[in-house]
Amino acid sequence: MNEQLILALCGFLGVLFQSGLKYNTLSVKGKAANEPITFIEYLKEDFAAIVCSLASVGIWLLVFGEVAAKYTVLAAFTRCSFVAMGSFGSYILQLVLSKASKRITDIIDKKTNIADGIPNKNE
Numbered sequence: 001m002n003e004q005l006i007l008a009l010c011g012f013l014g015v016l017f018q019s020g021l022k023y024n025t026l027s028v029k030g031k032a033a034n035e036p037i038t039f040i041e042y043l044k045e046d047f048a049a050i051v052c053s054l055a056s057v058g059i060w061l062l063v064f065g066e067v068a069a070k071y072t073v074l075a076a077f078t079r080c081s082f083v084a085m086g087s088f089g090s091y092i093l094q095l096v097l098s099k100a101s102k103r104i105t106d107i108i109d110k111k112t113n114i115a116d117g118i119p120n121k122n123e
Contacts, residue, residue, distance in 0.1 A: 004061065007082045008057065011054075011057030011060065011083065011086035013083060014083040014085065014088075014090065015050065015087070017083075017087050018087040018088075018090035018094070019053070022046070022094050022098070022101075023039060026042060029108065033104060033107045034111075037100060037104065046097070049090075049094045049097035049098055053090035056090075056093065057085055057089065060082065061082075
């Protein structure tokens with residue numbers, strides 16, 4: 001199999017792994033807030049973050065040769081670096097861009113404020 005395709009697959013699997021972890025976390029938080037989130041809702045709300053995560057893998061695929069030429073030890077961990085770029089890149093981008101996470105957190109904050117007797121800003 002073409003090595004470029006294997007590297008892209010490694011990065012894609014890293015994104016898939018991190019996205020699965022993120023959905024699981026949001027699902028647990030959503031159930032706790034009595035606002036369950038489906039996988040389709042998650043994909044719709046965080047589509048931009050997931051696409052950016054995949055783009056980070058593509059960018060790494062384009063620049064890896066130059067980086068590995070400068071830091072030769074990295075060449076021994078090529079596939080691992082693509083999995084890491086997919087998962088860590090996805091983690092960071094979803095941390096910054098996640099709409100689903102912000103929505104669930106806002107619901108939890110609102111319900112906590114009601115329980116604590118603190119007036120909500122939107123009311």
